[in-house]
Amino acid sequence: KQEVTQIPAALSVPEGENLVLNCSFTDSAIYNLQWFRQDPGKGLTSLLLIQSSQREQTSGRLNASLDKSSGRSTLYIAASQPGDSATYLCAVGNNNDMRFGAGTRLTVKP
């Protein structure tokens, strides 16, 4: 059974800092990996999707990497802003079965 772990559970940083969120998974036989953002009381917004054949994806200040052999992914956020405050979830997909981590709650202080 695929298990997805995100560390840390919560993170607080000052504005402008670069930061890394971690995601680990137990079964390397994955189809893809997604990073999502969730604001309080809202649904999930897809940030980056990495296919199993890819090593990384970039969108603006966000960069996600994937290392299937070690069962790890990282989400790098450059020059963090207060508007980046949210919960970030990673999800590992295998066909139609997507398994989510519990998320990292990020607070960026002005």
Added chain:
Amino acid sequence: NAGVTQTPKFRVLKTGQSMTLLCAQDMNHEYMYWYRQDPGMGLRLIHYSVGEGTTAKGEVPDGYNVSRLKKQNFLLGLESAAPSQTSVYFCASSYPDPQHFGDGTRLSIL
């Protein structure tokens, strides 16, 4: 463009009552999903559909039924609600990736 719309947004039920949650998407997506999100846990897949008239079980299907009579709609039913089904329910759709989420339905079973 509404995306994925879930109704109702909030509901309180008594144990043993039944209800149906409605998910509608206007993106012509083939795939639709129902998840539940509980405190401290990631989202867990209840049921999913890969096309009109098809449904399949996810990770936690017990106590729920689904139907996909029209491509744009995916219904989640609780036949006899139990307190353990108190949760936030999210619907998502995709073609097949990435998944687009609704804002959720907060359901409390007393």
